[in-house]
Amino acid sequence: MVDLRTEIAGVALRNPTMLASGFLDETGGSMGRVYQAGAGAVVTKSVGPQPREGYPNPTIVELDAGLLNAVGLPNPGVIEYEHEVKRAHAAGAVVIGSVFGKDAEEYAAVAAKMSTYGVKAIELNLSCPHAKGLGTEIAQDASAVRDFTRTVKDVVDVPVFPKLSPNVQDIATFAIAAEEGGADGIVAINTLKAMAITPELKMPSLANKYGGLSGPAIRSIGVRAVYDICDKVHIPVIGVGGIGSGRDALEYIMAGACAVQIGTAILSRGLGVFNEISKEMAFLLEEAGFHSVPEAIGVAHA
Amino acid sequence: MVDLRTEIAGVALRNPTMLASGFLDETGGSMGRVYQAGAGAVVTKSVGPQPREGYPNPTIVELDAGLLNAVGLPNPGVIEYEHEVKRAHAAGAVVIGSVFGKDAEEYAAVAAKMSTYGVKAIELNLSCPHAKGLGTEIAQDASAVRDFTRTVKDVVDVPVFPKLSPNVQDIATFAIAAEEGGADGIVAINTLKAMAITPELKMPSLANKYGGLSGPAIRSIGVRAVYDICDKVHIPVIGVGGIGSGRDALEYIMAGACAVQIGTAILSRGLGVFNEISKEMAFLLEEAGFHSVPEAIGVAHA
């Protein structure tokens, strides 16, 4: 049998599938449930210093090949969020805390607070494509990525994983900057800048007009990002974007990812998706002659 | 009945659907056939100064929600290509000549030659995401976009339409640069940088490893690009990316495009796609109370 365990910057995972930030992770109850349904870890909703309502509805639109969203980073604020992490921990979950802020200091303050809740790592959402002043522009300036990462690293003891935006010319440059800033790993990719229009109403489909595209549509964009990043940095990479099967996950693993995150596929496959993808990966790995996940990481670079 | 005629920088079109560059346009026979099947105009394969074989196969991979390609700009060279344009003209086609080169002078030389073949406009492929040194980097430097456009404009009399890459932080910046360079219109978008891996073979699916993503997957990315560009420039925009129905085309038109190009949808709908999309557009426009295409251009900005 293939050993599905993997490890990222010292964080041990029972399998390489993680819940992506923004899906069923605003509350501890849901995070616990996702973990129990089979995820190797759960990443929290991106949490900021204050409660935030997000954008008005419509915030989520189903497209042919993915999901378009502009939820606008709703979150209960890092103080209240302690209860949610506690509840997730009570259900046994391995939790990674995703944070954002308006500047490096705010990121650091939220991360510092979050790290006291016992999360195993901090994910820095440097890449939300539709909330002005909150991460968007940050992720598009490589030196900011370095500085933010450094500032957060200085105040937390757990590993720090900046999450990068694909809405740039060369994502590997940003990964290098994150590594220079002391990042322990990279998460790639967040959603792509996109828009849908409802012609019958002559207007954009989202209340916020602009949104981020996720799901099958972006898989090949994410695989390329991970492949590029892995050519350039020495820290582990977590792949995310359009993964909906064990085969999809293996594309990312062979491109160089140590683990993967799954979001939009919950829609088509339900919460069983984590377990099912793990099984599918094990089957395909075995067929390809691998005994463990680490053996397969990056083999497509050969 | 809705009047489907539209016009871009003085080029009159019987309907707003054009054949996108790279699809059935290496030969005059095919271009003539596409025009006769209903396209308002055909854009040629991007043609350079010399014959070019392109990359080895596999060059095209079908994905869930689109097509991944790295054909590598094969073309017979601008000299030989005269025959093809002639054949297309003989079949009655309205032809727009797409060109590329390794620097501004080569672009200008090819464009100048192409314009002597009687093409109605020149499209500058500034955006092929997978051919090193040929347009890729150009389209990622706004000042180069301006200079290339200017250099070409100086040597041709027909309208010049730079085609922009979505693989940038802010495509509107590039559109502004093109306008500054004297562009008569903008074409957006080209394909997105992407990669597929075949896990069973532990290797990238394309011989070139990297490729460009087209088709339904990129539609919402293209609509957003066009919407952004139309906010920033005063020249007409031609929308392209993932259009497969009249409704899709209207998303682009309402985002601000004067016309649309169609490529990957030929795969699912055949050559009838131009005629069918025109009819679908007419139906939806009529339902929405419009009498002509120009009336609907950009209405989603209201």
Add this chain to the structure above:
Amino acid sequence: MPRIQVVPLLEIVRETPTTMTYRFRADLGGQPGQFLMVWIPRYDELPMALSYLGAVKGITVRDYGDATHALAAFTAGDRIGVRGPYGNVFRLEGQSVLAVGGGSGMASMIAAIEAFSQQGARVVTAAGAKNSEELLFVERANAAGEVHIATDDGSRGFHGFVPALADKLLARDTFQQVITCGPEKMMYAVVDLARKRGVPVQASLERYMKCGIGICDACALDDKLVCVDGSIFTGEELAESEDFGHFRRDKSGRRVPA
């Protein structure tokens, strides 16, 4: 194909001084208790129960806040967007059913009341409202079975809250099942008294929703999602709930008193 269908409103019917029904044709199914996400262009997208399930669908909306108020000004021919149907279904589980509705909660139940009756069950409805004018779908319920009325001000029927009326009905008659929809405090009371009497109960909950499709967590109730695990929950599920009757989530995801 987009999941959202844009449909013109065919007919708008005033049901009470604060409540209107909007009828439209849409290419979607729908069973009793299910809801749609309804896009009110330029205002909001909101969950609304299907109050009519036939070829011409209907939603029945209380003029409550900004978006529903804006909708109240729509006229026939105006367009809304709808997607769905979402959520689970009221299940018939016995031969005699007590349906306890509070205010616009009747909108979520009326299709079940009619369907259960058509399936041969005896359906008794206890309909409550602030006053006689605000009573919703009394005629439709009446055509499907017996109707009892409660008003807060006593302007019609029983003077008091509908759970008290329901309790009296449960005391004097035998029901194999209770279904309920209305303000959460009211449902809390109904679930409580049905369970005390050992009668199975299903309640349709309302929570703030964004996606309606089980991904955003906005509608979390304990470790369940109202949009996909509900909106209808059984008395057993609700008895175990820490949130039901006590807490809801605000738009930021904070757990606040219900």
Add this chain to the structure above:
Amino acid sequence: MPRIQVVPLLEIVRETPTTMTYRFRADLGGQPGQFLMVWIPRYDELPMALSYLGAVKGITVRDYGDATHALAAFTAGDRIGVRGPYGNVFRLEGQSVLAVGGGSGMASMIAAIEAFSQQGARVVTAAGAKNSEELLFVERANAAGEVHIATDDGSRGFHGFVPALADKLLARDTFQQVITCGPEKMMYAVVDLARKRGVPVQASLERYMKCGIGICDACALDDKLVCVDGSIFTGEELAESEDFGHFRRDKSGRRVPA
């Protein structure tokens, strides 16, 4: 799901000194004359006719250039990628058929020869090759009907080119239909002589291909695409063609002598 299936080679059979058959299971259909795009990992992706249509598919490949030479070194268990089937189909149009094959062209026709015979037609095959060793699928054709042989060096059968043999067969016998596949000059001759005798003819053409699905224009023949409008064309279509027998497109799309 990806359109490309990666399949292990189950069996590799040497057919002639330069030609091998590769058998594999793949979840795809396939009718006589259709082809697959075959990915030879690290080398190329090439169009290859289905020489076996059953549950265990087969392609029969001449060791010709770099990629086919690399494939010749593959052993059972090695994997290739396949997608398809693509292209149109040899159509049975009469009771007696003459199949004229040149070299590895027999690979494209053998499934049709067998299918036509199974459908009750009389199928006479004229198989040509450089020499007796290079004759392909003579036994299979023989099991389906009469076989006549031509070799360039006269080492077996008729000494000469197969069109000349075909002409003799057409002269002395009545055929309602001719099908042909092989080098283009050969097919040109066959189409010409069949048309002169008024016998309907179908020829399966080869052109350089990239996509195989009708979008890239690499396989253009006049205003037609060999991958989707062909690879099988009728004598009438070919008679109108400016390219057939005269021009092909090189990898850059240049029109060069065939």
